Amino acid sequence: MAAIDKVRIIVVGDSGVGKSSLTHLICQHQPISNPSWTIGCSVDVKLHEYKEGTPYQKTYFIELWDIGGSHSHRNTRSVFYNPTHGIILVHDLTNRKSQQNLQKWLGEILNRDSGCKSRYSSFDDFDPEQFVGSTQIPILVIGTKLDLVEQVRCHSQQRSSTIAEECGADEIFLIRSLAAGSSSAVKLSRFFDKVIERRYHSRDRISPFSDKRRSAVASLSPKFYHAD
């Protein structure tokens, strides 16, 4: 087996939003048959062609670490966060609270180094603009269960999640399949390319720093989005 480089992406979100189903869908290309609650962490790998169709095409391994989201395991989860090259934030479109909790998830991941007493960091501790500038880990936001939303809400207005705007991240809304060539699949593979680029080719690339800065500064500060 030739040595194939790898990147590591963690998949986080509240309990029950569909992270295990998502990783299974991405890696095995078919929906999971009987999902059960993830205890700890479950890993799946996918072979990804970086820069497909160009002469620079190269195969990479993408490891998706799907971390169980229950509250009580908070103190032990932090062992999985380090090192990571990309973050996928998953929320449930039928449950608005899971989207609001994504801020806390990001805070938890970033504060993993600050001791073992990491409680849920408050809103004010987390500054997305600083985050985008300093650590530069690519983020993708995925909203699941799109087909169940119309059942639950009479008027389904799709506000794009505030966290995606703040971090300059891409966003996908998913139903049950990830058909190749659909815009979701394209965004996903673009995200994977971005992660690989950030990890391995960061030197020979014009930094999109200025783009990110512009999009982050244009959004309002997080305090205004705290609608509750």
Next chain:
Amino acid sequence: MGFIEDTLVILITQVFFFAGGWVFFVKKLFRDYEVHHRLVQLIFSITFSLSCTMFELIIFEILRVLDSSSRYFHWNVGLYMMLFMVIVVIPFYIGYFILSNIRFVKQQVIRPLTVMIWLVYIYIFWKLGDPFPILSPKQGILSIEQGISRIGVIGVTVMALLSGFGAVNYPYTSMAYFMRPVTPADVQAIEKRLLQTMDMIVVKKKRIALVKKGALNNGSGDGQGRSGIWGMLRNVTTSVGKSSSENVWQLKQEVAGLEELSRQLFLEAHDTHNMQERLIWASTWQGKYFNFLGYFFSLYCMWKIFISTINIVFDRVGKKDPVTRGMEIAVHWIGINIDVTFWSQHISFFLVGCIVVTSIRGLLLTLTKFFYAISSSKSSNIIVLVLAQIMGMYFVSSVLLMRMNMPAEYRIIITQVLGELQFNFYHRWFDVIFLVSALSSIGFLYLARKQAPGEGV
């Protein structure tokens, strides 16, 4: 004060309790879920408000606030409404939500099916009262006593189970004697093992992915070359394909085993972290205070188990409440000259107030913990309704049992309102279940400790 003002006072306090229940629901219980059905929230808050009203009426009884006739009236109204909620409304909606969650039940069928299930439930609920000697047999069907007696049985069972477990668990968690010493090196060792297992899983999965990709490439190359020599080569590749598929199967078995191991290691690491946090907490002031209290509580727990056993064995039920007995001891044996009626009122108020506050707080905390442990986004509505049901039954039975803790002159209203129930039976039943629960918790905790890793092996 006239009847109208009394009613107004009660209504205002009920609104306060309702708001309290609402806020608790939003902030604590449904912290992570979006409320899709306001009805669930409404039911929970109404049940909470009715329960608090009952306690409030007891306290008013002791303090002699408001007219006794209006108190009696509000008792009856409150009890009827509480019974209506607990027997009719909540079970109906529990059935409705359970049926809505099941996928293959069609939309039109849900309501009639719910009504049928509710009728079955009422029948079972009725039959529940038969084996227990709780009623004198001359009551009407729709009287309060029929409902309260059966609810009392269930509620007293829940109370005794929770008290038994709590009485044993509290010393166990707060006393430093029971805590296992855990060093940071232990934590790191387990975490390292966990990460190693995860790495092994990743390696195996990569091999599976590569084999699958190889099989795909071989498959795509099958279309070309059907002439002799290519055919022989094709046979070779397909046999390689077969062995690689067996290889994949074996790898998948190994991966499944490793994943199970990783889960066990994760849970072990979680336990170790918890123990470490407990040790840190035990060295704080709060921890030391709780540790100190823990000794008293373990003594209290042992005494309670002892007294329950005596009560059951010798078939005796205490007739005097602790307040009057305390008064008697103070006056006759110690010889303090006190005004019995004055002090008895204040002390009963204090005692009953303490019991009410701690039982409300204790129940809400337990319910919250329970809810976090077992709820998911699909079942959250059902679980909240079940918790509201338990809460209603619990508070009704605590009113029933509280009768024992009050001096005779304040027991009158409870006896009047709740009617001719065999109160002694409930106390006996409480003792039995308390004993069973405490002893089995002790056994359970002992076994759990024996099986804990790194314990004396």
